[in-house]
Amino acid sequence: MEPRIGVFVCHCGINIASTVDVKRVVEAIKGYPGVVHAEDYVYMCSDPGQELIRSRIKEKKLNGVVVAACSPTLHEATFRNTVSQVGLNPYRCEIANIREHCSWIHTDRDKATEKAIKIVKSIVEKVKLNDELLPISIPITKRALVIGGGIAGIQAALDIANAGYEVILVEKNPSIGGHMAQLSETFPTLDCAQCILTPKMVEVGQHPNIKLYNYAEVEDLSGYVGNFKVKIRLKASYVDWSKCVGCGVCMEKCPTKVPSEFEMGLTTRKAIYVPFPQAVPNKPVIDRENCLYFKTGKCRICEKVCTFGAIKFDEQDEFVEEEVGAIIVATGYELYPIEKIGEYGGGKYKDVINGLQFERLLSASGPTGGGVQRPSDRKVPKRVAFVSCVGSRDPELHKPYCSKVCCMYLTKHAMLYKHRVPDGEPIVFYIDIRSDGKGYEEFVQRAQEEEHVTYIRGKVSKIYEDNGELVLLAVDTLTGEPLEVRVDMVVLGMAIVPSPAVYELAKKLKIQIDANGFLTEAHPKLRPVETLTPGIFLAGCAHAPKDIPDTVAQASAAASKVLEMFSQKELQHDPMVATVDEDRCSGCGVCVTLCPYGAREIEVKDGKRVAKVNEAKCEGCGSCIAGCPAGACQQRNLKDEQLVNMVKAVLE
Amino acid sequence: MKIFYYPGCTLKTQARNFECSAMEVMKLLGYELVELNRWNCCGTVYSLASDDLIHKVAPIRNLVRVKEQGGDKVVTLCAMCYNTLKQANVFFNSDQEARDKINSFMDTEIDYEGDVEVLHLLTVLRDEVGFDNISKKVVRKLNHIKVAPYYGCLLLRPSTVAIDDAENPSIMEELLHALGVETIDFPYRNECCGTYNTVSAVDLVIDRTYRIVGLARNLGADVIVTSCPLCQFNLEVRQKDVKERFPEFEQLPVIYFTQLMGVALGVPTERLGFELNHIKPKVLMEL
Amino acid sequence: MINKVIELSEQNLYACYQCGKCSAGCPSVKLMDIMPNQVIRYLQIGKPDKVLQCKTIWICASCYTCSVRCPRGIDLTRVMEAIRLIQLRKNIDYIKVREISEDVLVSVPQIALVAEFRKHTA
Known part of the structure; x- marks a missing residue:
């Protein structure tokens, strides 16, 4: 395909134009091989700016577009959408970042302009060899996992469940409710925390779409957005909850007193206990650390007094696996x-x-x-x-x-x-x-x-x-x-x-935490409830200290992000993923070790070991490509040949 | 076992009771405190200005003496000396440029490499002698008295030289418990006594003494134990001035921890220098 | 003046948010004419005279209590020393050595006298 590339240079008001001589960039690129059109405009992302690009594509029969503007993280999607409206494959459009990488960080107008020209030239070289790509489609399991049963987890679970989707709610304590259940009255209205929380707790307990795993923890996570597999540890409670009616005789008779976590150590509970009277579910657990029988081998009073035969001292931790499409982390604070x-x-x-x-x-x-x-x-x-x-x-x-x-x-x-x-x-x-x-x-x-x-x-x-x-x-x-x-x-x-357990959990979920141990959002302003791992969202104090209204709002926001995902037939994934030249691949497996997303695996094909790419999981980071000793890996639209041409354009 | 010992000025005059009791106690524990030859004044207060290197020469010169005499550590009794020597040593080891300059200021000395350890007797008792071993040598029961341990400032602050936690230290309590002595939980144990303001702002020191000694008495202490000659002076001698202002004020003896150790370990009381204490700790002397 | 103090003390006085923890815990605060946090405040708002003329800097006995508790990590002990030095280096003594009474001279320990001279005289 003979390249017919159009270059559109944005002023971004004075953000770019005050440091970079935009007109000079246009003049310099006009005669560059493959460029058939170049012009500038004050705000390329505005409606008239986008219209300008669309009409030039038609007029000049452009088959490639370079927009020299701000970072691709801001407007790459905008401009790819713009060009596709007039029939150009979106992956034939690229952004040359002359704002964050140039005008914002330099003061010398002359040198900054020179640099901007080089950046634009190199992106032109990239576009020349860009293939026309289609997004990768991924199926989606429309069931959500919510980790943490405080007010954030409760709200998120209810929102998703009420929209008609199944929710798995995992809570590490015997009851849901979190710290809010401990509060007396809430500011600034002084309404009773229990009075406004317990109806929601009960709703969770009875909701047909919510499967509650209390006294449970997330053990392991595999899979990727839309298709997670989660392994959950159900901690042994030593009580058969299907038999227990919650009469409370066992707690009355238990001889061992332990400082009550719910009462912040101000009073005691028994070794077999329900943390507080309104607990959901209202079923006791035996605290193995403190139970006299587990410590000394003698006692078993609870077993004797339970007329329903619900005490099971031989119970072990169990594991269940669930498939979910999205996850909300709401692990709260201490x-x-x-x-x-x-x-x-x-x-x-x-x-x-x-x-x-x-x-x-x-x-x-x-x-x-x-x-x-x-x-x-x-x-x-x-x-x-x-x-x-x-x-x-x-x-x-x-x-x-x-x-x-x-x-x-x-x-x-x-x-x-x-x-x-x-x-x-x-x-x-x-x-x-x-x-x-x-x-x-x-x-x-x-x-x-x-x-x-x-x-x-x-x-x-x-x-x-x-x-x-x-x-x-x-x-x-x-x-x-x-x-x-x-x-x-x-x-x-x-x-x-943040709750101390969040550190281990973040490692399992491969999501990031900040210097203070709080979960990191994808963007501090524009993506406040998403993590950088697609399909994992956050809510409540696990993210940062916040009050109840903010927590509830954030939980609902996270739920709406999940519902947005679930409202689609399938998920679209960026096609700029790794590819393998099977003839060159020796099957050494270096890529499998290097891949941070678990997207690479070795397959035996006609008796030969070859590396495969799970395109749904590949995030296009390039680690495997750099690491492949045989040079068998390439990344779509970032092929070696493109990279070499781009570097040449800069060094020219 | 021999350990180099840096006395400092006051241990040779007003605080001779601190020195003699420490010598006696250490001898009994099998250690000899060997006084450093040709020691000079440490400067008493560590110089805190960024451009003031010359005042750091005096403390460093003492550390050179330790090296010259074949040692690699030196123990102090006086908290002020400990603080000054230790801060100078920490600074010396943290700033290469300053280090070279200080060495060149002292052109008649061997170069100092920053490799002398500055210790306070309390940490030597804990880490080398061992409180358990001290406990085994106790011969006099002292379970009839309650002691207020008083650390003052300079063993605990700044954090770069602290021998223990600045807010809730325990080393002195642990030593006292090893001696079989009951201690009070003394909130003022790390509060300043007013230090050298005793020269020109004596009112301040009288106020501090009134509060510190008063609280110790309120909390049931029979004696205050300290490790700094200036704290000892302020808290003890200034009680006379307190008494003049507040006639209802009841006096309390203030002694060095080494004196109390001496009593517990059976050193004859006349060898512990109590004649230099203005308020006699009768509960200890009449055993 | 604030820059001079910052240079001599190596402490960033702009970091102070005036919580007052230094003053609250200062054992000598009763005799001070301005609070330790106000010493920093006057420098922050460009009123060095208040600081140079105050008693506070001379009452401060370098006990480091404020330093170990400051939430902003300001070593106020060094700040006080810097301001004292700015005065002392003009050859202005805070005390007159000749006026110290015989009584005091013979009774107080040497460490008190040496420290007093180091901190209060040029």
Whole structure:
């Protein structure tokens, strides 16, 4: 095919034109071999810009297009779509990046223009040898996996299930509900967390489209977008849930007491337990670590008292495999451990507690029935300090980021404390109040104006116990006065950190985590619920600290991304994948080792070992091509010959 | 076993009780503290300005002495000396350019290679002698007293030279427990005593002493144990000034940890230098 | 002036977000005329005179409490030293050595005197 290439140079307003002499680029490329047309336009991605490209293709009978503009990650799809509207194969259109790779990073106009010309020439060389390609079609399993049964996972699962698709929900704890189930009331409306959450939990438990695996963990994942295979470990609960009716006699009679995770250690549970009364499913598990029988070989009281014969001490972990097309990761958060804050006692003072512990003290279903009593002596505290930014916004010693919810929940705590203990004195220590959600600022103002909560601007430096009181060494930075504040109890707004298990899970799912252990989104602004691995989405605090409204919104967004996928007959995959010249391939298998996507395998064909490419899995990274010792691998539209010509064009 | 020992100025004067008790105790544990020949002043405070190299020569010169005399480590008792020598050593090992300059400032000395280890006696007791071994040598029961361990600043800060966690140290408590002594959880154990402000801003030191000693007494301590001659001076001698201002204030003895060790290990009390303590620790001396 | 302090102390004063943790934990803060965090604040907003004339920099006894707790990793101990040096290098002593009483001279340990001279005199 005789090349008839058109070059379209974009000004991008002044983004490119202020540094690159666009007219000169056009002039320089006009006489280049294979180029039959070149022109510039102020915004090539605009409607008139795209129309210009379409009409020139028709007029000049172009069979290849180079758009010299911004990065292909932004507008490659746009322009490929543009050219295909007038019958040109989209893969005959390429982007020459003269913005991110040139105008934005240089200041010398002359040299930048020279560089832009070279970039354009090299892309022209590429287009000359580009084949006309068709996208690869992939079948799709329209069933979703949601990992994590907190409010994010619950919301996402319900949205997908209500749209008519099956959902597998995996929760590591005995019950779904997550941290939200522990909360007393929620800011800024003060509605009861349990009251708004439990209907959703029940809905999940009863939904015909949701298969719930509680007390289970994702063991392994294989496959690719649309076609994942997931192996799930069902942890032995030592209780046959099909026989158990949830009468609770076993829990009553069990002699072993263990600090309750749900009650944040403020009270105990038994070794056979349901984490909380509204648990879904409401079936007990035996905690093997602490069970007397597992520790000493004696006891089995639960077995004796169970009239339904539901106790099974010989149960083992089991594995199930499920096929799914899309995955939502919603593994949630934990609080940064108080042990790391030495200057606040590092956990040695009973009456210095974290926010979730205080939630339990406020909760009507909590260990004190909602009456605020301090842990050490059950005394009603008359003065309580609430300290924000504990571990957050501290890049030197702890976590650099803002945990986002502490300002609001500490305000709520101060307010609820005042409601429970009307003559009590709440003091909030803050450094900035972040109240950016709907109704949040009004909520903080209400705490100050109506509830007379004292806010002191300054970070507490040290907390110690003296004579049954806690002493806070503090400062009021607004008056410039040092303070020594004595209180009965301290609530620390600990930093939010990702659930520790997410690190292992991310490795299994081949998704990325950031420096702080949170899951990385595909684009911070435009693809906030997708990971870089196609078909895997994220929601909730596994991604970053966020409040309930944001978590629910993100969960619904992730669900809608899944539904978008499921609304298609099949998935389309980029055809720029690796190919194998079977005559040259020696079957050495280097490509299989190198491929990060598991897309390469060895096949025996007519008695000869040859490498194959699973086109659906291949992401076109090029590792196998670079690594192939026989030179048997090529990548479509990035063939050796093209690369050589491109390099020559640059070096000319 | 012999270990090179850097005394510093105050160990030879006001804090002779620190030195003599340490010598006695170490002898009993089978160690000899060998005083470094020709030691000079460490500078007492580590120089903190980026352009100030000359004040780092004095501490480094002491480390050269250790090398000259065939050693590779040196132990200090005074927390200020420990901090100054150690910070200078850490700095010397972190900055090649400064290192060359300091060596060229000292042209009559052998070049220092940064290879002397600066230790405090507490870490030697923990890591070389072993608290378990000390425990085995206890001959006097001291379970009738409660001790407030006081670390002060310079053993714990800055982090580059700290012998223990800055906020919740435990080395002194562990030693005291090995001696069979009960300790109090003392929140002010790592709070500054006011240090050299005792010269020109004595009010500040009186306030600090009032608070630190007062809290120790409130929490039930019978004696405060320290490892810095300046802390010891401020917390003990300034109690007289505190008493003048607050007549209800009750005094508390402040001694060196080595003196308490001496009592527990059976060193005759008259060899532990208690005559230099202004407030006599009667609970220990009348055993 | 802020640049001079940054140069001498090797600390980035622009990093300070004024949380006040340094002042809250400072053992000598009661006698200071401006808070330790305000020392940085006045430099940030270009009012070096407030800092050069304050008592705070002389009361600071380099105990490093603020340094080990600063969430922004500012070693305020070194900042205070830098400001002291800017004054001392003009040959302005903070104390008059001759006025130290005989009583004090004979009673305090040498380390106190040497440290005092190092920190408070040119």
